[in-house]
Amino acid sequence: MASHCFSSAGSLFTTSSSTLHSKKVEEKWIGSFPLKRRNPVHLRFSSVTRTRAVLNNNSKSVEIPRQWTHETVKPEDLSPLFPDELIKQETTSERYIDIPDEIIDVYKLWRPTPLIRAKRLEKLLDTPARIYYKYEGVSPAGSHKPNSAVPQAYYNAKEGVKNVVTETGAGQWGVHWPLRPAYLVWQVRASYDQKPYRRMMMQTWGAKVHPSPSNLTEAGRNILQMDPSSPGSLGIAISEAGRLRL
DSSP: OOOSSSOOOOOOOOOTTEEEEEEEESOEEETEEEEEEOOOOOOOOOOTOEEEEOSSSSSSSSOOOSSSOOSSOOHHHTTTSSOHHHHHHHHHOOEEEEHHHHHHHTTTTTOOOOEEEOOOHHHHHSSEEEEEEEEOTTTTTEEEEEEEHHHHHHHHHHHOOOOEEEEEESSSSGGGOOOEEEEEEEEHHHHHHOOOHHHHHHHTTOOOOEESOOSSSSHHHHHHHOOOTOOOOOOHHHHHHHHHHH
């Protein structure tokens, strides 16, 4: 799973803001949409809260994508960027992973989130199925992304990380780091200029925000040398954040 953060790996318990669950007994085609019964994955809250590990929903192993070296990525390859616990979660073969109580306490600031029936979508599809979605926009920052950002910040702080470096495109990811440690954010320049309020939210919560590409990293300087008016991109921002972290 891809991660925005260069001091912690991607969380294994993100929740989509538009996940659809169809309560249909048998498969049926409605126009171009196949509907079949599915067992939705639920996040259970209790003193022993657990989350389903994305890596191993069945007994088959999942091959890690190979790039450049054509060798399987090993945990030690990730250690310069990510804390040990998140590397362990990223590579685990366990079906469930415990969620610490400290993270649950933060989640309770906005969770549980509303479960809404999509009646107009049902009507559009002309289906007898009942379709529901979880609305994740009620979080302090306005989307599902704190579900990942909170545990990433938690595990970094727990392992003594003092500074976190990350990137953001339109600014949504950047505003989802309400916990310490302190963090630096490289925001795509076009969004940095077009969405000042998101930049202000990041700064209000303690971030130092830089437009990308910037003159602060070799990657940014190379881009600006080729195109001084570059509006930036998510890939460039990731390169700058990753280069600074390394």
